[in-house]
Amino acid sequence: MVTIRDVANRAGVAISTASYALNNDPRVSEETRRKVLKVVEEMNYRPNAIARSLKRKKSETIGLFLNDFGGPFFSSVIQGVEEVVSSNGYNLVxxxxxGGNHNTTTNRFLQEKQLDAAIILGPNIPDELIVQVASKDFPVVVMDRELKAEHVHSVLVDNEQGAYTATRHLINLGHRKIAYLSGPVNSYNNQKRLVxxxxxxxEADIAFQSAINVQGHFTEHGGYQVMKSLLMSKNVPDAIFSANDEMAIGAxxxxxxxxIRVPQDVAIVGFDDIRLxxxxxxxxxxxGHPKQEWGTVATHVVFQTLQDPSEQSRSIMxxxxxxxxxxxxxxxxxT
Amino acid sequence: MVTIRDVANRAGVAISTASYALNNDPRVSEETRRKVLKVVEEMNYRPNAIARSLKRKKSETIGLFLNDFGGPFFSSVIQGVEEVVSSNGYNLVxxxxxGGNHNTTTNRFLQEKQLDAAIILGPNIPDELIVQVASKDFPVVVMDRELKAEHVHSVLVDNEQGAYTATRHLINLGHRKIAYLSGPVNSYNNQKRLVxxxxxxxEADIAFQSAINVQGHFTEHGGYQVMKSLLMSKNVPDAIFSANDEMAIGAxxxxxxxxIRVPQDVAIVGFDDIRLxxxxxxxxxxxGHPKQEWGTVATHVVFQTLQDPSEQSRSIMxxxxxxxxxxxxxxxxxT
DNA sequence: GATTAACATCGAAACGTTTCGAACAGGCAT
DNA sequence: ATGCCTGTTCGAAACGTTTCGATGTTAATC
Structure with a gap:
């Protein structure tokens, strides 16, 4: 492996001079800079990012934590994040x-200071870990929960308002017996949507019937299963608000x-607007919610905080x- | 930031002893180990992964390079990769x-030795870069091209055979005028599928008609556009083999x-079996091809090579x- | 010709670990 | 007493950078 020392030796300068030359420090003369760069070219030298990070205490890398790469709209979010991160000259991992609490990757990257900031969209990362690692020079943005703590910011979709609008829409269409097709009960998104x-x-003076509040785990299969059993029980609603699209599709x-005809016999509205x-x-x-924008906004918050670490905790909806x-x-x- | 030096001081031992204690070295006595671990707990010490990587010359991290997180089946591939990586106790980024050649993330991670190995599924990374960075202690697996070079392995889908089977199927159904709905001409996948x-x-003695070999950029919209113009030209085929599903859906x-009725007037077969x-x-x-398995196989090759660096270059189909x-x-x- | 300023370069310390080789203490056999 | 293990601990060097402060040169000013 060719190091900066090799470059310095070959170019006949001190290590420090070589380093300055590489980092465009104005101190070094144009002549020396050229000499050094020529040697760099010849020897195909690449700076070791790990050594640099160690010294500078910065990795110029921000981490995005996802509980599931396979999710139906995460790809849009990632694209938004990626766009902003790279336009700032940073790297994204x-x-x-x-795998929950024993996940080594999460702990390692979050706790061992390999990153300059974190964006979190993985509900299985515990709150305590987040507040523990967030600090003045390690801002964290959460996208999957409300969490009021120093140096923790949140960028959220207005779940409650969205669910309200959807349900309201069904009520306006004349439906009274409306089922809630629920995700996991401890999920933040699900809780807000239920509210x-x-x-x-x-508001419409309709009683909430817990009998038709059924749980489908946010998956297509779950939605399918739950609908099946609702049909068996003969307890068929007029309309369904599904806490996400996947379950709605299964239903x-x-x-x-x-x-049973949709929408003639049973009307249904979902949440997320996935491609399918x-x-x-x-x-x-x-x-629908702006998935890519969700990512870009979160990332902008990261960079603002990185530039001005005294920034107050923010919460964007x-x-x-x-x-x-x-x-x-x-x-x-x-019609 | 609390370092190993702080721990050593508080525990009343040398830095080296603290390090040994943390790394379960048999030299250190049970008593000292407990003492050190207690202090670690008290001070909430976390080793700095960057410093460790620098010294050990290993990051225990492998990199997966994707040109597009939004692709329709990448999520399956990632899941396969993730599974194997974490079951080996490594981290995945x-x-x-x-963004092509000027992409800093790619260059940085690939050239600046922050990783122990790379898996590549991003056609815009040039061959030269790959052969340059691949080395005895930095194996590379490509999933998007054939590339014969030392320390470079490939895990590929049998594009050619798949395309042959699809086309053969259309021929067997009696079609003679079959269009090829092409992806980008310089894409490896597209080339193989065309072959x-x-x-x-x-084999069926049908002449290849370049007039109905049209290019749809692998996107739904591209497939839609191209089909539109084919319809305008009144040059409508009996059947279409589309180089991927996205374009087929657009078509x-x-x-x-x-x-025009599908399949009665025009039959169509795609490639990839995406969810849609x-x-x-x-x-x-x-x-169809086994997307998740594709990822797991590639990752297994990585770990085999990591264990036995003398391993020959492999090519799996x-x-x-x-x-x-x-x-x-x-x-x-x-029927 | 002495003084200063500006410029270019250098040596050395630091970042937080790991790990090599040495050192020390105690126990045992000589 | 001497020598030699064995088990434990330690100091110091290394990993490849960046960056502070010092040093040397040269040119400009009085």
Whole structure:
């Protein structure tokens, strides 16, 4: 491995001079700089980023922690993050947090100071770990929870408002018996969406029926299963608000198989606006949110804090949008 | 920041002893080890991974280079990679290679020895860079090209055979005028798929018509556009082999809009078996390949080479599978 | 011709670890 | 007493950079 010492020797200068030359320090003369750069070229020298990070106490790398690379809209979020990170001349590493507390990658990157900042979209990282690692020169942005702590910022989708809008929409279409197709009960997103759902019901004087509040684990298969059992119990609602699109798609499948028409017999609205939603039949009405922007905003917060570490903790909420397609029946009524 | 020196001081031992204690070296007595670990706990000490990497010349991290996190099946590949990496106690970082040669992340991680190995699925990383960085203690696995060089291994999908099977299938169904819906001409995947396509035609004594060899950039929109213009030119084929599913989906959209029935008027087969393919109507017949396994195999090769650096360069080819749904018309004929 | 300033270069310390070789203490056999 | 293990601990050098403070040169000023 060729080091800066080799370069310095060959160029006939001190190590420090070589280093200055490489870092465009104005002290070094144009002549020496050229000499050094020529040798660098000849020897194909590459600075060792690890040694540099050790000395500078900066890695110019920010970490994005995801619990699941396979998720349906994470790719959009990553693209947003990537865009801002690289436009700032920083590097991005994406780390999987799969595997919970014993995950070595998470602990290693988060606790062992290999990064300059972290963006978190992995609910299985505990709050305590986050507040522990966040510090003046290690800002953290969370996208999957509210967490009020020093040097921790949050960028969130307005789950509650979105769920409220979706439910409200179903109520306006004349539905009264509306089921909530729930994600994992301890999920932050699910909790907020449930709150919005309940608020809309309450406003319309509809009682919340826990019998038709069923849990589908945020997966297509879960949605399918749960819908199946709801059908068995003969407890079929007029309408369904699904806490995400995946489950809604599974539910539609189950309904269709049972000969129940969507939206004529049961109307359904989802949440997330994943790509698949506009392709299935009937096309899924849903609550959309700006996935890529979500990533860019979070990343901007990171860089602002990096530039001005005295920055206050911020909390940003992104708006959602009702997307009407076929599964809610609104298009049908209006014609 | 609390360092090992602080720990050593507080515990009343030498730095080296503290280090040995932390690394379970048998030299240190049980008593001292406990004393050190207690102090570690008290002070909440975390070793600095950067300093360790510098000294050990190992980062226990492997890098996965992707040109596009948003791709439709990359998430499956990543999951496969992640699984093997973490089961070996290593860390995974995923780096975007978006932006071509000037991409700093790529250069930095690849050239500046922050990693122990690399897996590459980003065609915009030039061959020269790969052979330059591959070395005895830095194995590289490519998944997006053939590249014969020392310390470079390849794990590939059998594009040619897959394309051959798909085309052959269309021919067997009685089609003679078959269009090739092409990806970027310089793409390795596209080239191989084209070869397989041509081989099938040749075998059946069908001339390759360059007029219906059209380029759709591997995107849905590209497939849609290209199909539109093919329809304008009145040069409509009996059947289409699309070099990937995305383009096939766009093409079906264009055909449907023009009132042309799939598969009755035009049969179509894609490549990749992305998730969407089984949801669209008509469901897309395609060539499937084991995406997650692709990742796990590549990663196994990495670890084998890491364990035995004298390992020969390997080249592994994964089989594909014809998946018959509705768009090719086979299901229709058989009933 | 002495004084100063500006410029270019250098040596050495530091970043936080790991690890080599030496040192020390105690126990045992000579 | 001497020598030699064995078990434990230690000091110091290294890893490849960056950066502080010092040093030497040269040219400009009085």
């Amino acid at each position: 994406a780390c999987s947090t799969y 919005g759902f309940k608020r809309a019901l309450e 539609i499948q189950a309904l269709t198989e049972a000969g 939603s506009s392709y299935i039949r009937p096309a899924l009405s849903t609550i 992104l708006d959602t949008e009702l997307i009407i397609r076929d599964s809610c029946g609104a298009a049908l009524q209006s | 995923a780096c975007s290679t978006y 397989g396509f041509k081989r099938a035609l040749e 079906i959209q264009a055909l449907t809009e023009a009132g 393919s089984s949801y669209i109507r008509p469901a897309l017949s395609t060539i 994964l089989d594909t599978e014809l998946i018959i749904r509705d768009s090719c018309g086979a299901a229709l004929q058989s």
